[in-house]
Amino acid sequence: DKLWSPTGSHHPVDIIQLTIIFFILIFSVATQDIAVDGWALTLLTKKNIGWVSTCNKVGQSLGFALAYIPLVCLESPSIPNKYFRRTPIEDKGLITFSGFLYATGFSFMIVNTIVVIFRHEKRSKLDRRILRRSHSMSVEHTANVNYQSGVGTENEMKNSKLPTSDFSIETGTKSQPNDGEMNERGEVSLFNTYRALIRIIQLKPVAIFTIMTVILMMCTFSTYSATNLKLIEYGFPKEELGLFNLLFLPLDFILPFMFVRCTIGPRPLTILAMTLIPKLLINCLNIPITHFTPYFRISTNDTLMMNNSTHASFSWAFYAILTTEFTLDRIVSNLIFVLHLAFCAKISDPAIGGTYLTLLTTVINLAGVLGSSLCLRLIEPLTFRSCKRTEIYPGLYSNSSVALVNITSNITCSGNKDCTGATESCVKLFDGYYVQLIAFLIIGIIFTICLLYPKAKYLESLPPSEFLYDPTVRLCCCPCGLSNQPKIGASDRAIISDNNTNHEVYTNYSHEK
Numbered sequence: 128d129k130l131w132s133p134t135g136s137h138h139p140v141d142i143i144q145l146t147i148i149f150f151i152l153i154f155s156v157a158t159q160d161i162a163v164d165g166w167a168l169t170l171l172t173k174k175n176i177g178w179v180s181t182c183n184k185v186g187q188s189l190g191f192a193l194a195y196i197p198l199v200c201l202e203s204p205s206i207p208n209k210y211f212r213r214t215p216i217e218d219k220g221l222i223t224f225s226g227f228l229y230a231t232g233f234s235f236m237i238v239n240t241i242v243v244i245f246r247h248e249k250r251s252k253l254d255r256r257i258l259r260r261s262h263s264m265s266v267e268h269t270a271n272v273n274y275q276s277g278v279g280t281e282n283e284m285k286n287s288k289l290p291t292s293d294f295s296i297e298t299g300t301k302s303q304p305n306d307g308e309m310n311e312r313g314e315v316s317l318f319n320t321y322r323a324l325i326r327i328i329q330l331k332p333v334a335i336f337t338i339m340t341v342i343l344m345m346c347t348f349s350t351y352s353a354t355n356l357k358l359i360e361y362g363f364p365k366e367e368l369g370l371f372n373l374l375f376l377p378l379d380f381i382l383p384f385m386f387v388r389c390t391i392g393p394r395p396l397t398i399l400a401m402t403l404i405p406k407l408l409i410n411c412l413n414i415p416i417t418h419f420t421p422y423f424r425i426s427t428n429d430t431l432m433m434n435n436s437t438h439a440s441f442s443w444a445f446y447a448i449l450t451t452e453f454t455l456d457r458i459v460s461n462l463i464f465v466l467h468l469a470f471c472a473k474i475s476d477p478a479i480g481g482t483y484l485t486l487l488t489t490v491i492n493l494a495g496v497l498g499s500s501l502c503l504r505l506i507e508p509l510t511f512r513s514c515k516r517t518e519i520y521p522g523l524y525s526n527s528s529v530a531l532v533n534i535t536s537n538i539t540c541s542g543n544k545d546c547t548g549a550t551e552s553c554v555k556l557f558d559g560y561y562v563q564l565i566a567f568l569i570i571g572i573i574f575t576i577c578l579l580y581p582k583a584k585y586l587e588s589l590p591p592s593e594f595l596y597d598p599t600v601r602l603c604c605c606p607c608g609l610s611n612q613p614k615i616g617a618s619d620r621a622i623i624s625d626n627n628t629n630h631e632v633y634t635n636y637s638h639e640k
Contacts (some may be wrong), residue, residue: 159239161485164488324483353563362424378458407453409456476589
């Protein structure tokens with residue numbers, strides 16, 4: 128069997144087994160990603176928390192480049208035969224996909240082992256916060272009771288004929304819990320952590336930010352997959368498109384460092400709101416680019432129709448236009464990514480580590496994936512077509528393979544089967560992809576003016592405590608045995624008579640002078 132051949136050409140592919148394997152693989156990597164996010168929140172100081180987005184973006188881009196480029200180049204037999212081997216070997220690359228997975232798996236284990244050996248962390252901040260907040264609330268309540276009792280006692284002593292030395296109130300104090308005591312107390316369970324996420328989503332500022340994120344992702348990044356497919360549909364080779372995207376990886380390393388001043392500043396969300404409309408306008412540049420892609424195509428054979436061409440290239444003007452559009456898109460997209468993640472890092476509660484930050488980034492990923500799927504699903508229903516009878520003339524465009532046609536009829540259709548005439552065909556009048564880009568531009572402008580910009584200022588004006596999860600209020604069933612409010616025992620109750628008469632106070636507290 129050939130080592131280099133299309134999947135399933137020699138034996139059927141076990142989809143179920145592959146699905147299970149990749150589910151376990153992605154689940155493990157995603158779990159580690161959560162830990163890395165939480166680690167970043169604890170390693171960086173509050174002043175430098177905006178660097179989380181920069182480190183995230185640069186790390187992802189660098190990892191993608193180190194993994195994807197060698198795999199694509201060295202697994203293919205053509206590139207090693209052309210550049211690395213003296214004697215070409217057919218259908219065999221320098222590395223295999225299984226060998227690549229083994230290498231990355233061992234690298235994961237080595238790096239994680241080094242981290243475990245040389246990096247030690249303190250106990251969970253959430254455990255400490257639960258104990259200390261509960262303790263502080265209990266102490267505060269005791270102090271209030273003592274203060275009220277003391278004030279009443281002083282007033283009573285002024286009107287009393289008894290000597291002050293015979294009347295005393297005992298005051299009790301509690302010491303701060305040390306680390307050993309907190310270690311002996313129970314930790315927050317996994318169940319309570321997930322319950323904390325549900326309570327976090329219910330916070331009003333977080334709910335507003337989540338809605339803003341979903342609309343933002345739907346408007347700006349839903350058409351990415353459709354853009355690549357449309358370029359391929361109109362004749363641009365997918366291999367060249369993949370390599371063309373790799374050329375912009377250096378921008379992903381450089382741009383996040385250029386935007387550090389914006390990410391560590393006090394207004395990342397306001398700047399994000401100002402970049403939405405430019406991003407949508409750049410997306411609309413894909414309308415003329417994809418529409419005129421066939422006109423920049425230079426055929427290398429004598430076939431009449433473009434779809435029959437086996438080899439094709441494009442003019443340098445088209446590559447220049449595509450490079451300009453891709454560069455502008457990468458700049459604005461990187462800015463949106465780092466600004467959004469910087470705000471997420473600033474409002475994330477480090478007490479629950481990367482769980483809070485991962486919750487917010489999960490909203491980004493879900494909105495992007497679901498938006499992309501919805502966009503691809505709606506392209507065909509939004510496409511306008513009609514039945515047209517065409518008369519083909521022998522003249523051709525000089526730099527393309529598009530035939531001159533004469534349109535003589537117009538009847539709406541959904542496919543060639545709806546056209547009854549022998550010379551009629553269902554012609555696309557306006558692509559649904561263009562409809563989506565225009566619709567997203569209109570929705571994005573309205574969304575920016577009415578919701579995104581004012582709500583961005585509102586969220587940035589809130590104190591950080593509005594985004595924090597308070598375990599003393601919400602974890603009422605915590606295993607630590609804490610309740611959401613400290614209780615007053617029966618021995619702490621005081622009976623106070625009318626202030627206008629001689630009143631007596633019965634309490635177990637005494638005051639020592």
